[in-house]
Ligand code: SF4
């Protein structure tokens with residue numbers, strides 16, 4: 001196999017996106033139209049916003065602050081450094097954000113796993129969360145790729161199916177909530193893309209010696225494909241630009257590998273009750289291929305399930321002496337490390353399974369000292385000297 | 396080849412289920428016929444691992460092969476990983492979405508194969524429907540994830556302490572992924588009730604349904620909601 005490097009596509013062909021010839025529609029005009037007809041309130045993207053290009057050359061508004069963080073149950077539950085890093089980056093850059101308690105998960109993990117729900121229920125869950133964001137005065141920023149993809153599907157259904165719209169509206173009104181559709185649905189990795197140059201300004205560590213492979217999350221760019229961010233400078237506009245553009249802006253090297261389009265093997269139901277599938281797919285089709293073709297120092301991705309499958313599946317494969325053993329994290333965690341976030345107090349790497357100390361050393365972070373500091377925190381928590389680790393302590 | 400499995404199931408039962416799938420408002424948007432090109436199969440992770448093919452799903456529904464449909468409804472749909480890699484279909488089909496619809500019909504009708512496929516999964520349904528968060532920190536237990544290495548045990552042993560060592564104020568929970576307000580949960584229960592999602596569980600697992608109904612009724616009453 002020819003050696004691959006960087007994000008230059010191996011073709012001379014140029015892709016020139018043209019919004020007038022796309023194969024999927026732009027819903028935003030219809031969303032405003034329905035707003036004018038009194039079908040729902042449209043929540044506009046707050047200023048200042050960044051204008052990013054999507055797959056077919058449309059412009060998407062990405063809010064920079066006043067964001068309402070639609071958290072992910074898998075991130076907060078099992079890889080909490082993921083969400084903590086997103087919050088930390090907001091604080092580090094001095095951006096106003098809100099971390100709500102009046103939020104449920106999108107419940108789509110369960111829906112894709114067991115189908116024990118239906119269109120109206122799924123749409124009502126989405127619209128309840130959107131109402132809560134609107135009422136708080138902040139704009140939804142969605143942490144999970146599956147929530148983002150699923151909400152885009154829900155939006156598509158609500159725009160096209162007036163019966164569903166009426167039914168869901170009735171439910172939301174019964175809850176005493178307004179019926180609100182945000183002007184844009186925005187994933188946090190798009191926000192990361194929008195602030196990539198500002199991240200660079202605050203960078204503490206040089207990442208030029210680090211090679212990363214990127215796994216683009218299926219539910220981010222395959223579901224409602226037209227509404228994902230693409231950039232002619234990244235992969236020649238052939239693949240989504242989020243994650244890769246951020247990692248490159250931070251000066252690390254993104255190496256290519258042939259199975260980039262494959263999913264991570266999460267499977268929704270499989271990761272919980274049929275993990276032989278997940279383990280095999282995550283290691284044989286992703287990690288081993290990355291190791292063989294790119295030998296990365298780290299695997300970076302932008303979704304809950306992908307971090308989980310790609311990280312946790314490696315333990316069993318290692319026992320079988322397979323060619324695995326590379327740390328996995330979100331680009332928010334990687335960027336936080338680059339900006340000097342504590343690897344345990346903020347990035348919370350102790351929740352991850354695959355060995356990450358080699359990566360920290362290569363970046364220039366003393367893992368042993370950092371762990372000692374964190375252990376000291378734990379002792380103080382145990383002794384009752386502090387109730388929780390606070391933001392003040394980690395900034 | 397026509398399917399000769401499930402001969403004991405009357406044709407009208409199979410037809411009834413097939414009509415339910417076709418009646419889903421998303422069906423027409425997810426199926427436009429099929430070229431048999433196999434592009435979806437090449438992209439499909441489950442096709443690499445199981446005897447499973449998104450092309451066959453699309454073909455069967457397009458041809459209205461009710462016998463094969465019934466076989467797939469029982470033997471195939473739970474293999475899909477719902478990744479939607481198959482939406483690169485040149486015909487603009489969404490085989491994964493068709494499978495979502497088929498699964499919903501299978502759950503609503505309480506098929507035995509569905510109960511088997513979801514047997515180990517019901518505790519997750521309880522968690523998501525009653526708390527609004529799907530996987531909680533306290534689910535990380537060694538016996539549930541023995542293949543994830545010794546880290547799981549370490550998390551379980553230190554859970555409460557490690558959760559307190561998280562700076563975001565919402566994440567100090569162990570039984571939920573984050574701290575969800577009581578009123579928010581009550582609103583979620585109303586959604587499950589008003590949209591028929593709670594009723595679906597009765598077909599799958601009556602005991603689970605009854606327990607959840609009780610939890611929800613009690614909370615709604617406490618919150619002063621009228622549930623009728
Ligand atoms: S959604 Fe299902 S059928 Fe489609 S590619 Fe993924 S696993 Fe295969």
Ligand code: SF4
Nearest residue numbers: 429430432433435484
């Ligand atoms: S990609 Fe589409 S047209 Fe081709 S086999 Fe699959 S469903 Fe049929």
